[in-house]
Each structure stands twice: as structure tokens, then as C-alpha cells.
Amino acid sequence: MSTKYIFVTGGVASSLGKGIICASLGRLLVAQGLRVTIQKLDPYINVDPGTMNPYEHGEVYVTDDGAETDLDLGHYERFLDIQTSQSNNVTTGRIYYDVINKERQGAYLGKTVQVIPHVTDEIQSHVLKLGNSGDYDVVIVEIGGTVGDIESLPYIEAVRQLKYNVGREHTLSIHLTLVPYLAAAGELKTKPTQHSVKTLSESGLQPDILVCRSEHPLDDSLKSKVARFCNVDLEDVIASLDAKSIYEVPLLMQKEGLDKRVIQKLKLKTKDCNLDNWIGFVEAVCEPSGSIEIALVGKYVEHHDSYKSIVEAFIHAGAVNDCKVNIRWVQSDDLTKESVSGSLEGVSGVLVAPGFGGRGIEGKLCAVEYARTNDVPFFGICLGMQCAVIEYARNVCGWEDANSTEFNEDSEYPIIDIMHDQKNIENMGGTMRLGKYACSVKKETNAYAAYGSELVYERHRHRYEVNNNLRYKLVENGMVLAGMNPERDLVEIVEIEEHPWFVGVQFHPELKSTVSNPQPLFVDFVKASLKFGKSSDLYTPLKTGTAKIEK
Ligand code: GLN
Numbered sequence: 001m002s003t004k005y006i007f008v009t010g011g012v013a014s015s016l017g018k019g020i021i022c023a024s025l026g027r028l029l030v031a032q033g034l035r036v037t038i039q040k041l042d043p044y045i046n047v048d049p050g051t052m053n054p055y056e057h058g059e060v061y062v063t064d065d066g067a068e069t070d071l072d073l074g075h076y077e078r079f080l081d082i083q084t085s086q087s088n089n090v091t092t093g094r095i096y097y098d099v100i101n102k103e104r105q106g107a108y109l110g111k112t113v114q115v116i117p118h119v120t121d122e123i124q125s126h127v128l129k130l131g132n133s134g135d136y137d138v139v140i141v142e143i144g145g146t147v148g149d150i151e152s153l154p155y156i157e158a159v160r161q162l163k164y165n166v167g168r169e170h171t172l173s174i175h176l177t178l179v180p181y182l183a184a185a186g187e188l189k190t191k192p193t194q195h196s197v198k199t200l201s202e203s204g205l206q207p208d209i210l211v212c213r214s215e216h217p218l219d220d221s222l223k224s225k226v227a228r229f230c231n232v233d234l235e236d237v238i239a240s241l242d243a244k245s246i247y248e249v250p251l252l253m254q255k256e257g258l259d260k261r262v263i264q265k266l267k268l269k270t271k272d273c274n275l276d277n278w279i280g281f282v283e284a285v286c287e288p289s290g291s292i293e294i295a296l297v298g299k300y301v302e303h304h305d306s307y308k309s310i311v312e313a314f315i316h317a318g319a320v321n322d323c324k325v326n327i328r329w330v331q332s333d334d335l336t337k338e339s340v341s342g343s344l345e346g347v348s349g350v351l352v353a354p355g356f357g358g359r360g361i362e363g364k365l366c367a368v369e370y371a372r373t374n375d376v377p378f379f380g381i382c383l384g385m386q387c388a389v390i391e392y393a394r395n396v397c398g399w400e401d402a403n404s405t406e407f408n409e410d411s412e413y414p415i416i417d418i419m420h421d422q423k424n425i426e427n428m429g430g431t432m433r434l435g436k437y438a439c440s441v442k443k444e445t446n447a448y449a450a451y452g453s454e455l456v457y458e459r460h461r462h463r464y465e466v467n468n469n470l471r472y473k474l475v476e477n478g479m480v481l482a483g484m485n486p487e488r489d490l491v492e493i494v495e496i497e498e499h500p501w502f503v504g505v506q507f508h509p510e511l512k513s514t515v516s517n518p519q520p521l522f523v524d525f526v527k528a529s530l531k532f533g534k535s536s537d538l539y540t541p542l543k544t545g546t547a548k549i550e551k
Helices: 018-030 072-080 092-104 115-131 153-166 191-202 220-230 246-256 258-266 276-286 304-320 340-344 361-373 383-395 446-451 471-476 520-535
Strands: 004-010 036-042 089-091 138-143 171-178 209-214 237-241 290-298 323-331 349-352 378-381 416-418 433-441 455-462 464-466 479-485 490-496 502-505
Touching (some): 004 153, 004 258, 018 036, 018 171, 018 258, 036 072, 072 246, 072 304, 115 138, 115 153, 191 220, 209 258, 220 237, 237 246, 246 258, 304 323, 304 520, 323 520, 349 383, 383 464, 383 471, 383 490, 383 502, 433 490, 446 479, 446 490, 471 479, 502 520
Parallel strands (some): 004 138, 004 171, 036 089, 036 138, 171 209, 290 323, 290 349
Antiparallel strands (some): 433 455, 433 479, 479 490
């Protein structure tokens, strides 16, 4: 069977959840025995999102191979339980970078280099790279942005050409639009969808299936109006209503028949659909027995997308523990020695988040101290782990001036220091310690109890590390170096033995948590927090509902 390509565009408005629709369709196809991957094409000029501010772009998702990518790749991995790579995220910046490099090498043999054909060819070759690998039955290609944007035009044109190049029977185009409800008229309006499809058609792309986001159900007469004006069959108008959880969307799409239409149109050979585990997970998410609150201390907390994978990892770990984790978003800038106990009072766990730069560090150190001295379960991720080490060096080891050289280059005790191979790097993009590295886990630690393995692989994104020349002091004072990188002898996990659950990790465990494989440290952190919450009367039992998910 030759690889099939499904192109997903968006119209009318941004933020309609194209990534979730792609991931949901992918999940449904995987559940029917198909090998699927998803690629995101981003129409901005940055070569990758790695240099973008979290307020601008949200979380930077890092893949095993060390690519800094769009956060939608996180959804793809979490829904499909697959690994993505640099090939799964292509930006206009990367396309131009490649085209300009080729031009400098003389690869265009003296031709004038133009958007069509050179840029559009380059886009096509990036899409085909995944399909031609032979690893996939279906490649879903999500085109970022909204139809009608100037930036999207070369992508739409590349898709139009690709349909002919690979054969139209091997491709499908899905367009996600919005059907808004006008309260004054008391009606759902189809005109924006009609216009969006018209714009797409003007660029030579006729959608095969329309997915219509709406806050209200679409009845058959409205669907047939959309079908008639947009040149699609009635069954190809799929309603996508707001869901309780993004994880419910695959089930809603299945009910609407999205996967069925895709399979019919592309003549895919499938097995019986098995979504039993997924349904069990959605029930656990929607109907937990109780809830606890965990503080997420960070400096980008107004913008929850900056911590997307952490939020999702809590949902996975919560489902395993039959407990909803409510996140208390705590701005680290506001925390002081005086305010910290008020801000963290009532939480069953404290997570200190990753980050860059000095803003909010002293507040994060207060949060670490609070958790350490009050026996509240603590989880420090990357910068959060570095803060745990600094706090320990200062308040337990007695090195008052201990710091990271990221914040104070003149610290007498630079307990966190820039890695040797990072010292002379000047370029910002793609130059950190990125991607998958091994970590050997010490037995009889909380980390070992969680992983049940002496060797694990986790993803990284940082320049600084625990200082190997000074780490003896931490050990002398009872900090456990619970995980080490075997090749370079770098500290990857720290713990405090006499604390019920105090774990700091230099890597980003949240990036590997999926519905099928919730990340073990998150699972055990939530378990420890639940125990603490129950013993401290901070656990809220919830009335379990009877509304089970229909199979
Ligand atoms: N700023 C720290 C470093 O570069 C931590 C990075 C992070 O939290 N991802 O090492």
C-alpha cells in the first residue's frame, strides 16, 4: 500500500484546535492498525521555535533527536504514542535556509531562484521525506496558520502540486473551520465557512472533508447547507463540538464518522477499531474519585501554554492515581520568605518549573525551601532542579553565596555552572544540550522506585549543570545523586533521603508522558502528593458520576 497523505488546513480563525483534530484522527487510524505520523508545517520565518519567547509561542517541545519544535508535536506524541523527530516540524525559515544554502552551493545551476518552483519544491520534498521512509501508511500534514494568510500561500500551492505528483487518490484534504453562533440572531452562521472554502478553492485546493468547530450541535439542514455551498457530500461535514477534555475528541470524531470517511476515501485497509484503553483513560480523566491541588511555580504562569507538557503529564498521572490534579499557578516573581507559606498553603505538592534567566529565581528558592522543610512532595524540573540544588547548598550546606553562574558569574560557590562545551557558543539557535541522553538510576531511590529500571533515557534542553567540582558538598550534607549520565558523569537526578518525596531532574520528563505510557516520575509525584493530601486533609473527594463514555 503506498503512503497516503492527509493535509489539514484551518480557516476563519486561529486556535480552533487543528493540532488536536490531527492527533485525534491519527489516534483513530492507529487504533485500526495503521502506521501513522503527523507533520507540522509552520509558516513563520524562525528556523525553529527554539529562540522564541514562551509568551510568544508557548512551550518549545524537544524530540529525542534534539529538535526544538512546535508544541503540537507534543499532542501528536501523547495521542499516538509515537516518537517524532526534526522531520516532523518544518518552518518557512528552515525551507528558505535550505533553499538559500543550495543556491550558495550552485545547486540550481544558474537559474533564478523563486518561490515557485524552488520553495514549493523544497516544501514538497520535506513532506515526501516522511512518506518515502516506508515507515508509515498515512502521513497527516498539519498546515499552520489560517487560510488566506500571505505566509500560508506557498504551502497551499505545494499541497496543490503534491496532489498531482503523488496521485490524487493517495491524498485527502481536510479543512477545519468555525461555525459561530450569533446570539442576537439566535442562529449558527455558515457564511464564514463558505468564504474560507472559497479562499482555499481560489488557491486550487478543494477540501474533501470539512470539520466545523461549533459551540452548538449542527443539525442536518445546516450541514446540508454547508455541503451544498462548499461542494462536499453531507457525510463529509463533520461537527466538532467543545469537549470536556481534549482526550475526548477522538471519541467525538469517531461518533461523527471522521475516520470512517477518511478510510473510505483513501481506501485504507484497516483492522477492527480498538479504543478500549483510550475509553478507560477518558473515563478516568472525566470521572476521578477526588482531587488535590499542586502548585506550579514558574515565571510564565500567566501563559499556561508555556508549560503545556507538564499540564498534560499531570492529566496522565492523575488518571493513573484516580485523582484530578488541579494546578495552582504560582508566579515566582511574587514569592518572598514572608509570602511563600501563604501562597503555597493548602497544596499537596510543589513543582518548580523549567526556565531561563534570573527573574523569579529567589521566589523559586523560597518555594523549594517551603517544600523541603514542610515535607511537602517536591518535583524540580531542569531549572527547578537547579534551584533545589542552590537552595540546598545555601541553607543546608551553609554556602550562603551559592548560585548558578547563569544568574551570578561571580558567585563564590557556583554550584550550578555552564557546561564546559557550552562556554564558547555564541549562536542561540539549536546549541543547547538537546534531546535524548542516558541516565543511570541509583537503586533505593524514589527515582528507581518510579522507573523500576537502572537505565533510562530522557530529553534535555539546557546549558547549565551541577558543578562536578563542588558536588561533594551536597553529598556530604545528605543530598543523594540519584541519577547520573554515564558518559559524562553529569548529575541528572537529585533527591533528599529523609524527605518523603523530593526529586529534582535535570531533564524534562514531561516531554515523554503519553496516554499509553504516563511518565513514571509524574505518576509517583502525584501518588506522593495524594498521600500527603489525604494525611493533611487537603484531598477533596468528588462524587463519581454515572455518565460513562458510550462505546
Ligand atoms: N536555564 C537553565 C539552563 O540553561 C535551565 C533550562 C531549563 O529549565 N530548560 O541550564
